[in-house]
Amino acid sequence: MDVFASDASPFYSLSHMLEGYDCPAILVSVDYQILATNEHYRKEFGEVELTKKPRCFEVSHGYAVPCDEAGEDCPLSAVQQTGHKERVLHIHQTPRGKEHVDVEMLPIHDQQGELLFFVELLRAVAVASAENITGALVGSSKKFNQMLEKVTRVSRAEASVLLLGESGSGKELVAHAIHQGSQRANHHLVTLECAGLTDSLFESELFGHVKGAFTGANNHRMGLVEQANGGTLFLDEIGDVPLSMQVKLLRLIETGSFRPVGSSTVKHSHFRLVCATHKNLINMVKTGEFRQDLYYRINVFPVYVPSLRERQDDLPLLISTLLARISEGKEYHLTDSALQTLKRYDFPGNIRELRNILNRAIILTDTNLIERRTIEECLNIDHELHQHSEHLLLPHPSPQASIMSATKAEWPDLKTAEKHYLAELMARHHHDKEKVAAVAGISLRSLYRKLES
Known part of the structure; x- marks a missing residue:
């Protein structure tokens, strides 16, 4: 007899038990078939045509085989091995696109201890995004x-x-x-x-x-x-x-x-x-x-927290996300050769450096299509700066540059000259640290550190 046919069947009671959970929940058979869904699930992920006997991996991932055969962790398989509940993080297909979902799989046994069903609880991870740009x-x-x-x-x-x-x-x-x-x-x-x-x-x-x-x-x-x-x-x-x-x-x-x-x-x-x-x-x-x-x-x-080198697969998604965040409403895209150039780069500064490169690219490009030569120009900026790093160690020009140059001969050591320079500024501005920091072009915190070093 069809388990759906009788309201008195044990399965019918189990399917209604799902409504007791305060998150999306589904009832799954030992062969991956989705047998029932609760109201939270239908609102969050949409209706599932149960008459077609869909498998959970087909609905959530679009796979033709279980998750563990497609290179991902499978909570159902894990429960079968351990005999108790398991949790994994999955990327599910949803009406809004691909999203991170925290999956908890609970086994249901009969009185003899035989595994009958699984209750799968799904909680969206709102602080992250696998496809769109809403998550941090x-x-x-x-x-x-x-x-x-x-x-x-x-x-x-x-x-x-x-x-x-x-x-x-x-x-x-x-x-x-x-x-x-x-x-x-x-x-x-x-x-x-x-x-x-x-x-x-x-x-x-x-x-x-x-x-x-x-x-x-x-x-x-x-x-x-x-x-x-x-x-x-x-x-x-x-x-x-x-x-x-x-x-x-x-x-x-x-x-x-x-x-x-x-x-x-x-x-x-x-x-x-x-x-x-x-x-x-x-x-x-x-x-x-x-x-x-x-x-x-x-x-x-x-x-x-992995470096960008360790998550190269995320590079296209990070690029599109960062471009959308820094482009002030205008759409920018990278050519495939530009993307390949970035994929070959090591990113010692990680995501912070990637953001800087994309900022430069937006400034240097004349269209909304960022080409390889533009990316190469952006990368060469840092290369040239590193070559001239000795010059960059000198203090930036300021209204008090004459003070610095005058003391350079007397104080050949840069750190000593800097302390002398700051002491001159402190005396000139009556020890007003906020004003001295502004004149010197450094933060108040850096000024405290330099004065006490």
Whole structure:
């Protein structure tokens, strides 16, 4: 008898059980046939003609064979091997195009323990895009999907995350994705760039300060830790935190308590910690540059962010996405030879460098079609800069260039000359650091670092 024919059949009850899930769900047989779908699934992915006995891999991927025979992980096959529920990250075909979907497969056994059906739960991964440009994270390569699967899992937890990867690979975007996928998404994600900060500036930025705590502290200032209360604190380039400040950071992570600079009042903040670095922290621990106890505090769940070289399959998608984001509404396309030129390039600066190259290409091209010679010209710009790097190390011309040239003979060492130059500016502008930084063409943070070095 057809299992659909009788309302009293066990299968009929199982199919209606799907409506109890708060996400898209389908009932699948042991031979991959979709037997039922719930309302969430039909709204999210569309109707499935059950009378045609479709297979799950046909509907979700357009495959003629199961996923594990097409080079992907198959949750159904995994459940058959382990006997318990399994999760994988898949790219599914949807009415909106290809999208990342977090798939959880639940086995249903009879009283004798024989496997009867599977319930497949599908949750869209909103922080990433496999085809369109709506997601912050863009990619569909194997390395990208492996990273995204870890991001999807850890986002829902409260564990501290350590993002590892080369500069320009997108670690800050991954941190945003973790925050957006967490229970803290309605609160702030607060970022502190740790590179280039002195002890005093790091402490003031992180913990805040009270009025009169030091020269120039004319007002109370709330620190980033306090701003992150209830949300996520992202410490970028954690490997650059001064060693003397690492013990205070460790105490903050362990207790959630801190004191603003110049204050005796202890405050508390409840935040989720995400850190990132391009440095080898293990080697830094061995050489004494990074505290071992702090390393194990931040390295609860490490996530490796792959370089662009490791995800070459994503290059066309990244190019189209970046062009759409930076072109101000005008459509640009690369010729095939231009694309092949970029595919042969190593991208030491990763996605950040790719964005720069495409920005240059838009400026240099006269049409909306970017050709190979334009890409080659963009790449040659960096090559020429590297050849003249010694000249680029000299200070940029400024209204005070005469001061620099006058001291050059007296101070032949560039670093000493720079300190003398900044000291002259400080005296001339009555120690107004903001004005001096603007005149020197550097950030206030860089000025503090240079003055205290």
